[in-house]
Amino acid sequence: MTTRPPQAFTDAQRMELRSYVELAGEAIAQFWPMRTFIHHNPLHGLETLSFEQAVARGTELFGACGYLSNDTYRRYFRQGRIREEDVRTALHPMAGDKRVTFGSLEVSHQDVLAASLIHGISDPTTSKPSHTPDGDPEAPSRIEAWLASALGNQVVGTPPALAPWPSSDLPRRETLGAWCDRTLGTSIVETLNRELVKWASAFLDEGEVSWSMPEREQTFYRAWKTLARHDLTLRLLGISEAPAKIQALPHRPEEALLQSLMQLGIPKSAWEEYLARHLSAMPGWSGYIKWRAHQSDHPWQEQFPIDLVKYLAVRLFYERELVDQACRSQLGLAGNTGDIAAYIDHHPHAYWFRREWIAGRLSSDAAAIGKNLAASDRRHDHTQWEEAGRRQYEAVLNEHQARAIRRGADRLLRLAQALSVPLESVVTTAPSDARTILQWLEDFPPSHHGAVWLEAFEGSHRHQLLSELQTAAQQPPSTPSLGEGDSGSRPLAQVVFCIDVRSEVFRRHLEDRGGYETLGLAGFFGVPLYYQPFNAHHTVTHCPVLLKPKNHVRELPRSYHGVLAERHKTAAQLAEAAHTLLHDLKENVVTPYVMVEALGWFFSLPFFGKTLLPRWYHAIGRWLREMLTPAMATTLTVDKLSREEAEEMVAAEQRGQIREILRARFGLSGPTLSPTLLESIRRNALGQADPTGSEVAALLSLTTENEQALYRDLREHQRISPRGVSERLDRITQTGFSVSEQTYFVEAALRLMGLTSNFSRMVIFCAHGSTSQNNPYESALDCGACGGNQGLPNARAIAAMANHPAVRAQLLARGITIPGDTHFLAAQHDTTTDRVRIVDLEDVPATHRKDLQRLLTDLDEAGTQASLERNRALGQVAAPSDSRRSRLLAQRRSEDWSEVRPEWGLSRNSAMIIGRRALTQPVDLRGRAFLHSYDHRQDASGKLLEAIMTAPLVVAQWINMEHYFSTVDNEVYGSSSKVYHNVVGRIGVMTGVWSDLRIGLPAQTVLNGGEPYHEPMRLLAIIEAPPARIRAIVDRHPLLEQLFRLRWVTLVALDPQDNRFYHYDPSGEWRGGDTNDARVHTASHEGN
Template sequence: MAALLDTHTIQWCSAYLDEGQSTWRMPGRDRGFYHAWRALAVHDTALPRRVRTRLRDLPERAEQAVAEALAALGVPDDQCTRYLQAHLACLPGFAAHIRWRGELQGSGIDLVAYLALRLTTEAAALTETHTRGTAWNSASADLLDTRQATTEPEDRARHLLEALKITDTDAAQRTELARFLDRLPVEQRTLVWLDAYEDHYRSRLLRTLSRSEPEWTDAPPRAQVVCCIDPRSEGLRRHLEALGDYQTLGFAGFFAVAMRYRDLAGGTARAQCPGPITPRHTVTERPSEGRQRAAERSLTGRRVLAAADHSLHAAKDDLVAPFVLAESAGWLLGPLAAAKTFTPGAVGAARAWWTRRITADPATEISLEDAFTPEERTATAEGILTLMGLTQGFARLVVLCGHRAHTDNNPYQAALDCGACGGHPGGPNARAAAALLNDPQVRRHLAERGIGIPDDTRFVPAEHDTTTDTVRLLDTHLLPDTHRRDVDRLTADLRTAGAHLAAERCATLPGAPSRPRPRQAARHTRTRARDWAQVFPEWGLADNAAFLIAPRALTRGIDLHGRLFLHDYDPDLDPAGTVLETILTAPLVVAHWINSQYYFAATDPQAFGAGSKALHNVVGGGLGVMTGHTGDLRSGLPWQSLTDGHHTRHEPQRLLAIVQAPLQRLDTLIARHTVLRHMFDHDWVGLAARERPDQPWLRYTSTGWRPWLPATATPEGGRPSAPLST
């Protein structure tokens, strides 16, 4: 019964929620899910004939159908809520998605309609074996044995000493340890080990950050590069700074421009901002002056390629055409599939060359006039510079570097793109922010507000591909000739920094050369990005552990192994605390969500993970994935985002926020915002802070600030092999 009910639910929910994958759409979708299913379920031959017969006379309204089904099953009134919850728990992936859809106006589906399908189908299937109202009373369930397995305190003490490799103890010491373990409540034991596991890394990190800060010269830098706070940007910043007088900053990757973006091809505008923000402005891409004809040729080429792709997929989905397609095009598609499998780099390069010939990228720019009023443009620009702490000392080139990830055949593409941009590439936000800051009228108004940008300073958008570690400068055709030499030099240095970062990352990528030269590593990462069978294109944000809010001088030159979100912050430039308030209540919260996603997927992969990519099937053209040909929608991250099958890449730790700012300012902000109290007081996020670089780090607790007690020293560069390392 349970298998029949789940399969029936999955079948019809997938059909209704389909987002363009199916050639034949579900009839009657315009009337809503319940009415469409009610009309079609009687023709579903996967159901027994007797069940289909009883589904012919269902009520018109989903609420009435639920009530009648509960009565037919005989569920007592005081048990209805629990019974409905049990049905929702059977397929939590679909139930959660439908709950979200139900909150959208005009979706036509909600949890009531979902429960109506399940309950009426269940009642119809049980009618033959149970008279009306008796199914509940005759149902039985196995009693769960909730007793905890117990172990004698002496055995637990001996096991602990063996795990710690402590041998020089006498009987009295072992007895005292056994008494202590016996007094420790069962529910607290795992929390103690978790605290010890996390404290090992946290204390070592804070000791590293306690070193003296390097001095920064007052000479203007060769260029300033503002990267996303994403941990994958940490390595790029470090390698670029090692090449010369570059200053890098960390800032949320949507660059404080919350917008909807519509590219040159038109279509539906997509939200380019964090999830909690609702964008009010729609920004569009348009051809640059004098480039209209090139843009038209590019769009024509895109339409040709799209039509060819659509025709191929339509032929595969037709009743007869697949046979003709196999005979006519199999000689070409077969070798092409083999080439994509065995030589993905060469095929990817050839495909990119061919695409450029047909759809060469025209010179375009971001149109802001229709999206922002003059006052809004100035306010947004001021907010960008203030939040990133860049209000003076501008270089000739200020690069706003968003990021994206290029992979082939990957349903988890959005998990690798910019989280601050809603799971989309950050290039459009960088382009919009640069266009605002290069606007002469905006600069005049900023000068009136005390932010003077030199006339020879140009803001340049860029995009860092975190899979290949290449950085592409955007909109360079809008720069004056006086800056060409600066751009060429920066481009070369970014290429060098990216190659060194690729060589560093290859040590952790399965199947990558262990000690490649930078150029060899760069070629390898490009090949991985084009490989349609690659389940480890990159590690994403795996191993994230901390969020640092402090000046760059605190971490400059330190290899943080891509584990920290780095947000620049200078408390001296923020006397009112408004910048710190924004950082704590926006980027930190999003980072906490990301950390929690990795944490729970690693600690309980069955409930919060998505299983193996190798077994996934995409449902509904973007609705989600399921394991095999049927099953629940899988939530969370796939196993290949956390481990390579032999070694775990992600160490599950709760996020640690590290802040260099006045403690009183932090106390005020935590008391003001409920979300911060929940995170810090309930230990979902740890908090370490200090006011000045010469002071020790303090630990935030619900009863006040306490000194951060150092953990046992660990060899430099070492990592704990188990939670018992401390």
């Protein structure tokens, strides 16, 4: 392909192309960087389709499996995890009413489908019968002979087609690169992926590499265009005149992409589908680029822009060149859709022969013919290829009938065994009935079994869970319901946990201690904020990723820790300097050779310590840190400063800056640097005082020119200027919350939980986080509601707000009375070790010390029992007497840098229950349910339930789908084994030295020894509220209607009026019972 002059395109054409790319990108889910790992549905872009359609589309685009293997489901069936009645219920919509006689037994369509599903009659992976029920080894042969006679030429089954689809559909079915790979045996798609990984990983790096990619500020496409001309790989790939071709590419990426689409001959009607297939070739990199392109305020995106158009412009340049090269070399035609389609139409047998040969589906003799043709100078002789293909195709057709008879006989034999039909009676089946049975089996191939198995699996789980809840609902509650007790029945403490499934285990064991009431709320506790830890340079977002906080909170030492705070600052500065020095030495060209000899022994200490003695190593490390920087009590800047306080704070900071400059530049100190002098200099720099500044000049012995130079330096470099003051004031006024804001957040949290009365003496907001070493997926184990961070800052913030006297006064005016002896505390649950740490104990009143001591004891005991339960799930501890060992094992897992599974995380999640704790308290939910507290009696308008259903419920569905798809196909939707992971660019991980960005959960999170630990099923949402109220909320929100009607989530209502469960089916009706029976719930009551 020769270079062509750039073609002129209009703004309208460029905008139109961008719209096509936007549509193509909808099939790709956004991928957040791993430092804030966000659980997401990998098929999120396909949620406008039904679940079954989306799974099929995912298989088409990504080559992924959407269900567990049929063998796995059959094992669940044998174990009793799936009931036969649920299998038949799942088959009911597809089974007809017709019945036939099979041997001596009358069977229905459903009977045959159920037998096929349960016994794998049509599944080629199922082992063939090793014996016959009658002990007759000749029975299979007799059945085969009888079937051949009965069916004659009317064989059940479709003969192989010459082409998988019409040539006109080619660009909608596969890219031209993929077509060449499957027809010509090239590896173009792999080459495209390798090249794009090379360029994208270098461009998207966020500080991991020492020598960053040059020219990145030009954007991805232009940086590649500048640098790729010098890339020798292009010559090795066989792209002729590569530098000239790249130089001739348009300056705009849209025009380069348009040019490539036209040279490939892709019709506009196929653009969306064609580009979607290119993006789905590497959904990890595409998903991350899609995410970053939407983050306009992301500093790396601002500095180094990239989007899907720029990515595709580069990718399709490689494809058009490599496809043209391959087609000209092996077919003697140009690499475009028109020429390829003509080849398919004019030489169909040659086309079939090539694809079958490349796929390895031909006999050894036929494969040798293909090899000889491809290796000789006749490789362009389509006539010879066509003739060879015709002969082979006719042989396959002739074999088809015999193969179909053998397959049919085998299926009937298996069916007879499954239904206990005597073999001698099978041959008495009427030919029409035999043909009907075989057609039923043919129309229900193993590839269609997964959806039915999933439906039955979910039905069995739903039946079990609803039965347990129904039984529990008939029992009297062990603790008073919220708002129903009197002053004599106050709980010992009320502990608010995150809705995370791991919290359910701890809540259950804490309640077993007696006298405690636990509640569930999203782990950021309804307070979105930016958090800046003490000595940290940057803020961290602590809220769900779809929210943008408005308020900043800083961690500061308590006032009595002034000296200790300076010690911490000094230690942090020294540590940062040492880290920078070490990094610079390691990345220098020369110094690593010296460092290995001089410091290698030093680095061996942590290596052996972390590997062989992790608990001792970390214990020594904690002791050293305590010696160097003792623990220091801190507080958060929850209260917002007034305007006057903020202005004085800025003035004090600026006077401090001026003092340091005068010390360094003029050697002044002591009484000379009086507050009056510093303020005078500050006001002069701001232009608010006498510009002559004679007093300042005299005190500093400065000429007028030098004095003005000082002021300029303060304005330009220290930002002591009106604009600098304004910007600083803006930042300060965003720090903390006003009283009205605090009241709003506290009231919202309390009302969402239904906690508006009967407060205990202590209310604890218990956040959660995880502890692990050497774990790129650490943020996936922390709180998703806090943006993949630990939730303690949010807990501290809302506890401080709830203790504020002015906030309580405003709450009182709004109908929420918090007793004067109620104190709110913050705590954090470590989900790896099951230890709970309560903070800000300095603020606990002396009157509560005894209560606090009992709480600490009970939290520790609950943690021991929870740890024992989790260790049993990990297969490490079995006996209840092993509680001490259980604690030690959990601690070791949190500190061992070789540990690939510190905990199971959110695996096995299957349900979200929204309602009062009385509904679930008697039930052992086995850490499988998200629990969100909600009292329907306090929410007549439904606004509180609407907030829960449109936020936490949606996030729970993301988590559920992430685990579902990572389990059913861990290689495609998950991230495979952690053992082979390498961190790339500080944004994610790759498998080995190059791969797609791994987008899902690792095998160690969802699999156990290669078998599923997580049980993949769609989320079951159970809501305790009047069905009419729930229906009204669903009708108002298209997203919820989409999730429920398209079967991404199963919705069940517990009607408080009659204490019965009702299912929301895809038609939008409520149906009673634990299956989809015919009783329609028509009540429109709202309950009392």
